Each structure stands twice: as structure tokens, then as C-alpha cells.
Amino acid sequence: MNQSIKPGDNPDLTEERLSGTFDTNSMAAVIYGSDKLAQRRREISEAVSRIPELQDSKPCPFMTREEKILEGSRKSAILNRLLPGLIDLDSFEETVFIHQEVIGIEGHPLALHESLFIPPIATQGTDEQQKKWLGRAQRREIIGCYAQTELGHGSNLRALETTATFDISSQEFILNSPTITSLKWWPGALGKSANWSIVIANLIVHDKNHGPHPFMVQLRDEKSHEPLPGITVGDIGPKMAFNGADNGFLGFENYRIPRENMLMRHSKVTPDGGYIRPPHAKIGYSGMVRVRSRMAAEQGLFLAHALTIAVRYSAIRRQGYLEDRSREVKVLDYQTQQHRLFPSIARAYAFIFCGFETIRLYDQLLIDVQNGNTSGMADLHALTSGLKSVVTHQTGEGIEQARMACGGHGYSMASYISEIYGVAIGGCTYEGENMVMLLQLARYLVKSIEMIQNGKSKNLGPMVAYLAANESEIDLNLGPNEYLKVFQYAARSQAWRATEKFQKLRNSGMSKEQAWNQASVELTRASRLHTRLYIMSTFINHVGSVVDQKIKKVLIDLLNVHITYEVMDIGIYVQGLLSSDQMDLIRNQLYVSLETIRPNAVSLVDSFQISDMQLRSVLGRRDGNVYENLFKWAKSCPLNDKDVLESVTKYLKPMMDKSKL
């Protein structure tokens, strides 16, 4: 049963909901990993919808940037007061969810406090440091951000220029931004809101540079909120989207902080200037791995927002005819519309399933690292580097297709899809530019192939074991596991092709760096295929573990859309394996699976259970009553407050009057 049906809804949507074959609450439990979490999301939505002061003061598209920041701060402060009665304060998921529900996706002054400021203190701070700052941060007595990227460098962390020089005599670090390019640039909440920051700076002790390390730095006076002497700080200006957040710049001039402000759980500077190395050289990068490990689920949900809008709208939008000339069809009945939207629904599910898996893997790694075992770091770094890159790119593509699937109204801010797109594709850049991160995974793939070449296949981890197999024929009787083999073939042959290209260039006498650069397009292709294989295999495993048979049946249908679409999409890489007859068969299976999923399309997006408050879309409203509300929305546009604008009286009218003479 579709739980979204209510009286007064658009009958076209009700009809769709009645045709669904499964219970949307049960599907939500599968999507969010547990009945309890799905249930909590519904309860929180319901509770906040009843609190007038948490509602939008006006639609976001009609707000200026200053109003967005004010509104985000207003709601953050109210939430901070009300949270104890609304959520389990120990649950990160509930905390993130309620902020998203109430404030939305455009960002707000506390958006990074929870995800980028608190975690480094909790995982890289010593027990004393945690005691000193964690409680204050959790109670929001201080607001924090994460300042790493600089004006001149973001991707290449080893070229960061900010310095933290240890002064033994005063037992302080002296922070400096020696050049214009060393200004910190981009950190969310830094511009106007945060009064503390984790700052990544080169640690210099006895003139030796030990590379980037994290420091806890106070930026603004806790009473006046004025920048402290030695600090230059401000907002970097409007962005493509995410304008409810105040991304900022920051410079230091001989700014002193106590020795105890370097986060010292792993690396340490002793009072006499001794440096103690961390157990793994890249442990300071683990905050980034944490965020990347959450990005697949987060991005899957961005895609889910856009699809909820586009699929619901496509079910009420009637345009053109099929056989019956007496009534126009729902645009959702066109095969092209289904081909545009349904594979993205499948991807959104796949990304969310993968995302919960990588969050679990990160949590496990965290426990291992705290116990001194860093052996899993390279694997998870490689996996999350590839995953964030593929998922952000495909999410962007899927959201843009969703916008186009809504025709002209998709282009209006009333659809809200452009904002979702703008926020989501930021993910292609933040937490590591996608090409850069694909090349990180490629290093791992090349190393794995070198192990095979050196007769050490047995040492390969489970995620790359397929690189050593030798599949050259596929049974035509295609089920999910055969599709997986097809994908393995594609990923394996591309990984070998790219590695051999790199090796050939090396053997021709080229430097390692040049050879890498000349092979890099092929290497990034290998990384994408490897990652898409991982996404597919996680999806297959996840569906296999579902117990509820009605849910399982529809997930198998969705999986069929996914595997057929993905294999068609990488056709060029499987030409050596599949005949044109086999490709035709797969193409036809895709068309059949689009038809099979059609009656459940609306129920599949309803199962994401994204409330109207969170969706902020006139087109995607749960009740499907779009046209009257589009008219209402347009009338409420501030431009319509007056019939005759100053633009007319001051310029157009005099121009027209003059022309008449």
C-alpha cells in the first residue's frame, strides 16, 4: 500500500499510488536501513510541520542571500533550543535529517559544524582536547568550520602554504599566511558565522616542515564576534548555489595559539620541540575520508529529491496522445520519459545502499584506527575516492535529466530542481575534485595489477580480486550475476589497458609522472568502471538480503532496469565479449524492465518519504495539485507586488513616449 494517498489529491497521482504493488513504509525501511530510522524520519517531519516558527518565512527562491543566511541562523537557533524534545541528540543521522528537513539543502551557518568541525576534534583530538572543546561544540557554545583549501591550492595538499611554526620559548604556534595564494578560501560558515575553526597548516618545528596538520584556532571574539587581532576573515561572495552558507576567506599574520591547540591524538609536538609521527602518514586526511564515505548516500538523496519531483509531475502532466485520442496521456507513459527517469531511480537506490555500506565501513575503520590498526586505510581511501567521483557525476546527470523531463516548468525555480542541481554538483568539486580522486583510485588499481604481474594475486583484496580472473565468454541466459561478469570484464580489460599503457610509456624511457599524465584519461576510465562495478555488486547483494517478498520483487525489477541500462551504457567496453545479438537482447530486456517498473514508479519515489517542507517544490508536491499552486507561487513573486515597476516609469515609459514623437 502506498502510504501517501490522501483525500483531495490529484486523481492522477492517486491512480498511480493505487497501482503500486508494495507498502511504501516497508520500502522506506529498506532504503534507510531500518524500520526505526525510517519511522523516526516520519515522526520528526510530522513534529516539525506542527511548529509554526520552523516554517519558511517565504519561498527560498524569493529570498536574497542575506535573507537566506538570516533564515538559516534563525532556524538553527530555534532548533538548538527545541532539539532535545525532537530528536535523539546522540544520533548524527537524526541531527542531519532535522536540519535538512527544516532548513533545506541551500546550506546554513551550522551546516559544516556537525560534519567537518566536530569529527576531527572527536577523532584526532586527545582526551584532554576533547574534554576542552567537544562539549562546547556539541552544545553550540562555539560554532566551527574546517579551513583547509587555499586560494592557490585545494587539490594538492602538499602545496598548502599556511604555516604553523612552533616557538619553543613561548610554547606557542605562530600562524602565518605568507602570500595572497595562502589565504584560506572556501570553508563553509567561515565567512560570517564561525568563531572557531579547524585549520590545516604546515607544521614547522626547528625549521623542518612536517606537512599539513590540524590545529584548533579561535577566529573571533566570543563576546563581540569581531575577528581577533592577526586574523583577516570574510565571505567569498555568491556561488552557483548553496547560498545559505557563508563560505569564507581567512588570513593569519603572526597569530599565536597555544601548543595544546594542535590536534595531537596521532601526531605530536612535545614541549621541547620533538615531533612524534602518526601511525600512518595520511591519518590527518581521515576527516576527508569520513565526509567522502557519506557522500554516496547524501548524493543519492539529492537525486531522490529531483526524481520525486520529476516522477510525480510526470504523472499529472498530460501532453499528446497515444492510442486514445479522447484524452491526452500522462507524459510518464512515454518510453523516452521512462528511459530518462527510471534508470536514475535505480541509481538513486543503488547510491543510497552503497552509501550506507561505506558509512559502515568508515565506522569500522575508525574503531580499527583507534585501536592502532591502520591497515584498512588505503582500501577505504581508494573506494571512497572512486565512489564520490562517480556518484556525484551521475547524480548531476540524473538531476539535469529530471529537470528536462519537467519541460518548461522544470526550468522555473518553482520546480526547485536547479537549486538541487547546483548544490549536488558542488560535490564533483568539494572533498577532492573528481578527476583527482579518480586518479587516486587508479593508483590502487595499477598497484593491484602489478601484484598480479608479480605472481601475488593471492594478496589481492576482495574488491579487486576480479582483476586476476579470465572471463571471455558469457552465457546468453542473463541474470544479475552474468551482468556482473560482463561488468567485471569491462572493468578488468580497461584497468589492464590503462596499466599497460602507463607501463609501456615508462618502458619507453618516460618519467613516471609524464607516463602517468599521458595515461591518465585511460586510468580515470578504469576507475569509473571499477566503481560502477562496485555499485552494481552492492546493489545485487543488497536486494539479495531483503526478506519482505513484495519489496524484493519490486527491487529485483528495479535492479533489472539498473543492470541492463548500465551494460548498454558501457557497450563500447564489452564489444570483445558480447555479440551484437546479445547486445540487442540486453537492449530489449531494458525496454521490458522499463514497462515492468512503470506501475510502481510513483510509489518508488514516494518511498524516499521526502516531505513537502523539505522538497520545497511546487511541481513535486505530494498532493499533485500543481497548476493552482504554480499560479499562487507566481503571484506571490515580489515582482508582482506592484503592477507598474520603477523600471517602467523610469526607463521604458520615457523611451516609448519619446519614440512616439
Ligand SMILES: CCCCCCCC/C=C\CCCCCCCCCCCCCCCC(=O)SCCNC(=O)CCNC(=O)[C@H](O)C(C)(C)COP(=O)(O)OP(=O)(O)OC[C@H]1O[C@@H](n2cnc3c(N)ncnc32)[C@H](O)[C@@H]1OP(=O)(O)O
Ligand atoms: C544545532 C546545530 C546542528 C548542526 C547540524 C548540522 C548538520 C547538518 C548537515 C547537513 C545539513 C544538510 C545540508 C544540506 C546538505 C548540503 C550538502 C552540501 C554540503 C557541502 C559540504 C562541503 C564540504 C566540503 C569540505 C571540503 O571540501 S574540505 C577540503 C577537501 N579537500 C580535498 O579533498 C583535497 C583533495 N586532495 C587530497 O585529498 C590529497 O591532496 C590527495 C589527492 C589524496 C593527494 O595527497 P598527497 O599528495 O599527500 O598524496 P599522494 O602522493 O598523491 O599519495 C600518497 C599515498 O597516500 C595515499 N593516500 C592519500 N590519501 C589517503 C588517505 N586519505 N588514506 C589513506 N591513504 C591515502 C595514496 O593512495 C598514496 O598511496 P600510494 O600507495 O599509491 O603511494
Ligand SMILES: Cc1cc2nc3c(=O)[nH]c(=O)nc-3n(C[C@H](O)[C@H](O)[C@H](O)COP(=O)(O)OP(=O)(O)OC[C@H]3O[C@@H](n4cnc5c(N)ncnc54)[C@H](O)[C@@H]3O)c2cc1C
Ligand atoms: C561548495 C563548496 C564547499 C567547499 N567547502 C570547503 C570547506 O568547507 N573547507 C575547505 O577547506 N574547502 C572547501 N571547499 C574547497 C574544495 O575542497 C576544493 O575546491 C576542491 O578540493 C578542489 O580543489 P581546487 O579548487 O584547488 O581545484 P583545482 O585542483 O584547481 O582544479 C582545477 C582543475 O585542475 C584539475 N587538476 C588538479 N590537479 C590535478 C591532477 N593532479 N591531475 C589531474 N588534474 C588535476 C582538476 O581536475 C580540475 O579540472 C569547498 C568547495 C566547494 C565548491
